[in-house]
Amino acid sequence: MLSRIAESMFWIGRYVERAEDTARLLQTHLRLIIEDTQAHEVDACRNLLALMSVDHVEDPTLADLLGILGHDPDEPTSIYSCYAAARDNARRAREVIPLDLWECVNATWHQLPTAPFGTSGAHVFLNWVRERSAMFGGISRGIMVRDDGWQFMSMGRSLEQVDMTSRLVASASLTHGAQWPAVLRGCGGHDAFLRTYSGLYTDREAAEFLVVDARFPRSIMHGLIAAADSLQRVAQNNMMTARHAEPALRSLGQLRARLEYADLDDLITNLNEEMSVVQDVTTQVSIAVSTSYFAAEEPPAWTTEGTR
Amino acid sequence: MADVLSNYRTGDAFDEMMDAEGSVRPSYRAVYGALTRSTSNDLRMIAESLANNYTQAGVTFDVGGVERPFPLDLVPRVIASPEWEIIEAGVAQRVRALEAFLADIYSEARVISDGVLPSQLVTSSTHFYRAVWGVQPSNGVRIHVAGIDLIRNPAGDVRVLEDNVRVPSGVSYVMTNRNAMITVMPEAFANQRIRPVAGYPTRLLTALRKAAPPGVDDPTVVVLTPGVYNSAYFEHTLLARTMGIELVEGRDLECRRGKVFMRTTAGLQRVDVIYRRVDDEFLDPVHFRGDSMLGVPGLVNAVRTGGVALANAIGNGVADDKLIYTYVPDLIKYYLREDPILANVDTWRLEDDEAREEVLDRLEDLVVKPVDGSGGKGIVIGPRATKAELDALRRRVKEDPRGWIAQPVVQLSTVPTLIEDCLQPRHVDLRPFAVNNGEDIWVLPGGLTRVALPEGELVVNSSQGGGSKDTWVLSPPPHRSSSNRTTLEHSENGDDRDKPRTGVPLTVARIPVTVMPKFSETQRQQEDQQQQANPRSRGC
Numbered sequence: 001m002l003s004r005i006a007e008s009m010f011w012i013g014r015y016v017e018r019a020e021d022t023a024r025l026l027q028t029h030l031r032l033i034i035e036d037t038q039a040h041e042v043d044a045c046r047n048l049l050a051l052m053s054v055d056h057v058e059d060p061t062l063a064d065l066l067g068i069l070g071h072d073p074d075e076p077t078s079i080y081s082c083y084a085a086a087r088d089n090a091r092r093a094r095e096v097i098p099l100d101l102w103e104c105v106n107a108t109w110h111q112l113p114t115a116p117f118g119t120s121g122a123h124v125f126l127n128w129v130r131e132r133s134a135m136f137g138g139i140s141r142g143i144m145v146r147d148d149g150w151q152f153m154s155m156g157r158s159l160e161q162v163d164m165t166s167r168l169v170a171s172a173s174l175t176h177g178a179q180w181p182a183v184l185r186g187c188g189g190h191d192a193f194l195r196t197y198s199g200l201y202t203d204r205e206a207a208e209f210l211v212v213d214a215r216f217p218r219s220i221m222h223g224l225i226a227a228a229d230s231l232q233r234v235a236q237n238n239m240m241t242a243r244h245a246e247p248a249l250r251s252l253g254q255l256r257a258r259l260e261y262a263d264l265d266d267l268i269t270n271l272n273e274e275m276s277v278v279q280d281v282t283t284q285v286s287i288a289v290s291t292s293y294f295a296a297e298e299p300p301a302w303t304t305e306g307t308r
Numbered sequence: 309m310a311d312v313l314s315n316y317r318t319g320d321a322f323d324e325m326m327d328a329e330g331s332v333r334p335s336y337r338a339v340y341g342a343l344t345r346s347t348s349n350d351l352r353m354i355a356e357s358l359a360n361n362y363t364q365a366g367v368t369f370d371v372g373g374v375e376r377p378f379p380l381d382l383v384p385r386v387i388a389s390p391e392w393e394i395i396e397a398g399v400a401q402r403v404r405a406l407e408a409f410l411a412d413i414y415s416e417a418r419v420i421s422d423g424v425l426p427s428q429l430v431t432s433s434t435h436f437y438r439a440v441w442g443v444q445p446s447n448g449v450r451i452h453v454a455g456i457d458l459i460r461n462p463a464g465d466v467r468v469l470e471d472n473v474r475v476p477s478g479v480s481y482v483m484t485n486r487n488a489m490i491t492v493m494p495e496a497f498a499n500q501r502i503r504p505v506a507g508y509p510t511r512l513l514t515a516l517r518k519a520a521p522p523g524v525d526d527p528t529v530v531v532l533t534p535g536v537y538n539s540a541y542f543e544h545t546l547l548a549r550t551m552g553i554e555l556v557e558g559r560d561l562e563c564r565r566g567k568v569f570m571r572t573t574a575g576l577q578r579v580d581v582i583y584r585r586v587d588d589e590f591l592d593p594v595h596f597r598g599d600s601m602l603g604v605p606g607l608v609n610a611v612r613t614g615g616v617a618l619a620n621a622i623g624n625g626v627a628d629d630k631l632i633y634t635y636v637p638d639l640i641k642y643y644l645r646e647d648p649i650l651a652n653v654d655t656w657r658l659e660d661d662e663a664r665e666e667v668l669d670r671l672e673d674l675v676v677k678p679v680d681g682s683g684g685k686g687i688v689i690g691p692r693a694t695k696a697e698l699d700a701l702r703r704r705v706k707e708d709p710r711g712w713i714a715q716p717v718v719q720l721s722t723v724p725t726l727i728e729d730c731l732q733p734r735h736v737d738l739r740p741f742a743v744n745n746g747e748d749i750w751v752l753p754g755g756l757t758r759v760a761l762p763e764g765e766l767v768v769n770s771s772q773g774g775g776s777k778d779t780w781v782l783s784p785p786p787h788r789s790s791s792n793r794t795t796l797e798h799s800e801n802g803d804d805r806d807k808p809r810t811g812v813p814l815t816v817a818r819i820p821v822t823v824m825p826k827f828s829e830t831q832r833q834q835e836d837q838q839q840q841a842n843p844r845s846r847g848c
Contacts, residue, residue: 091541095546238575
């Protein structure tokens with residue numbers, strides 16, 4: 001598969017996943033902010049934006065938050081930008097992705113709102129984003145051939161899911177009180193969690209469920225395993241370049257071991273730091289994959305010989 | 309119910325649907341019938357659904373960087389079977405002559421030594437490239453794909469307006485138009501047999517594979533696109549997708565020792581045939597424009613040493629130069645010893661002093677075109693130009709007579725077209741596509757019909773905001789046997805239009821589908837009774 005196309009597939013996976021996860025994060029925190037007292041609004045918004053590495057807004061309001069993470073086309077972190085980037089990549093890889101999948105991404109992009117909306121509009125919008133991402137996931141799982149393109153897309157999706165779950169988990173330490181149920185609900189895993197732990201739980205179990213329980217598909221562990229799996233399959237399919245997968249596989253494996261054998265109490269005490277480590281590793285892996293497979297080339301520059 | 313066609317008035321031009329007496333031509337009877345049964349409301353809904361369909365699917369054309377849905381009108385252009393056979397033969401003949409011309413001009417140039425063409429005509433063509441002189445394509449094909457633009461004059465004769473043998477575009481819209489029309493107007497298709505267009509990608513791929521360098525059994529074929537911002541990017545993706553081959557950009561390719569490779573996740577992979585949709589000048593910064601970001605350094609050398617085949621070949625532009633165009637009937641006689649089947653539109657060569665005098669005297673009645681232009685660029689239509697434009701044109705023609713030709717204003721034929729709420733005649737042309745695989749030339753039944761949407765407008769180019777129509781070539785009546793037809797038609801992997809369609813009864817016994825076992829009726833009744841018997845106990 002062409003390196004350029006592989007790169008597009010990787011980023012389609014990442015951006016669609018990021019759009020969905022941003023919607024989940026926003027939805028979770030909209031609820032927390034509204035249930036909290038008004039005095040905390042600016043703090044809560046600022047914390048949430050910091051978590052998404054946005055720090056250019058002084059005293060953000062709820063409306064700023066919805067713009068920056070939601071509908072503003074000029075903000076690189078917004079859901080709008082995620083879908084615009086996903087669509088741009090899908091357009092570049094159009095001959096390798098199924099027609100239905102392209103139409104799903106293209107139609108979503110066409111229907112994206114750009115005008116600001118209030119909190120009630122926000123829920124409609126965020127639900128819609130999650131539905132579109134679910135549709136994307138369903139179509140791709142249903143009809144895509146499991147070739148390298150699929151593997152790169154899954155790899156991107158898994159890495160993004162690891163990164164975003166770590167941010168969502170870190171957000172649990174932002175506000176004090178009963179935020180774990182909200183975070184679990186944000187992942188769509190609240191009911192599954194209650195069933196797994198018979199309704200009796202502490203922060204410790206919640207963190208365990210979201211970080212190290214590989215059975216839950218939105219957990220960090222599940223994402224790490226899935227990303228490594230995709231990478232290994234790419235290596236198997238391309239025996240000549242099998243060694244290219246090694247740096248990325250090593251980083252993924254090291255992080256996996258670190259989380260798997262972590263003392264859960266320490267993990268909760270240092271939740272923020274540990275989640276930063278997770279985000280660092282996903283960045284490293286992403287860079288390793290691009291250097292090994294996407295072969296970033298300098299555009300050729302031509303110089304004229306001698307004097308005329 | 310207002311009849312959408314009750315106010316349909318044809319003008320001076322030949323109308324494809326109605327003759328001068330106002331009766332419907334036989335080929336259009338089915339379409340006419342379907343249209344008269346529709347209200348303007350029905351038509352508006354069909355038009356909307358066509359546009360939505362295209363936006364959703366991303367069937368778009370970039371005009372000045374903005375992606376627009378490719379405008380498709382709902383009334384098809386219909387071509388009767390006998391007429392198509394003439395067009396098909398004429399287009400194939402033209403491509404054969406142009407192939408012979410290119411082979412000659414890039415080797416011995418007998419056409420010049422025999423005095424058919426003046427030599428400076430060839431050497432002064434901006435698209436004559438000495439870099440490819442002496443290059444012999446392995447199967448002799450330089451024009452793998454040709455698009456020959458045809459028009460019909462008021463007398464009803466089909467004439468050739470121009471040849472496109474460099475990188476003709478538009479074929480993707482032929483395929484998508486058909487798909488869209490079948491979904492929105494199925495009943496119009498039901499009453500007649502229309503020749504399919506879906507065989508194009510297979511034909512093209514076959515031709516490209518046959519063009520591979522000698523000794524390559526299973527060639528790797530790729531489509532080379534300038535990139536996502538090119539106006540025809542949609543077409544490039546569609547062709548790559550339907551042929552099942554990679555779509556590459558210049559930066560994906562690399563030349564090493566006269567061979568071309570693409571960068572893949574499995575390392576470098578050899579490429580044997582490139583269907584390139586990049587203009588000659590941008591193909592190779594070593595030989596052509598040094599500032600090209602779209603090309604591949606070393607590509608021309610790889611072509612010269614036979615390491616890779618390009619389709620279409622470099623330097624084809626000399627054959628569709630509009631001044632050479634005026635000599636094509638002579639070339640047909642010279643190379644093929646045949647009479648041209650399709651005539652040219654009358655054309656003045658402005659290098660000729662007498663002709664130039666005459667043209668400059670009546671510029672306001674004529675159409676003047678640059679010889680190396682495409683996409684409708686630079687064309688001046690005399691009757692619509694301002695005095696300042698005509699003066700500027702007069703100056704430019706005098707400066708560079710080789711650069712221009714002049715033609716009379718031809719009233720192109722018209723087809724009913726939905727304009728707001730009613731159907732009105734609008735001018736159309738036709739671009740049939742021919743694929744040359746080295747053994748024979750196949751002409752896609754139909755082609756791209758482009759329509760000029762403003763009233764009276766004669767420039768139909770899509771880059772000038774024109775629309776398009778689905779083009780239906782009707783199948784010949786079934787009683788004619790296939791042996792009567794020209795030898796150009798063969799059925800190796802094409803349409804099977806003469807085979808009767810018969811239903812085969814299903815005789816194999818089917819195993820019933822498995823369903824989830826139902827709860828037993830007794831259990832259901834008991835569950836039901838529980839609710840009935842203890843409505844209050846549940847709340848406790």
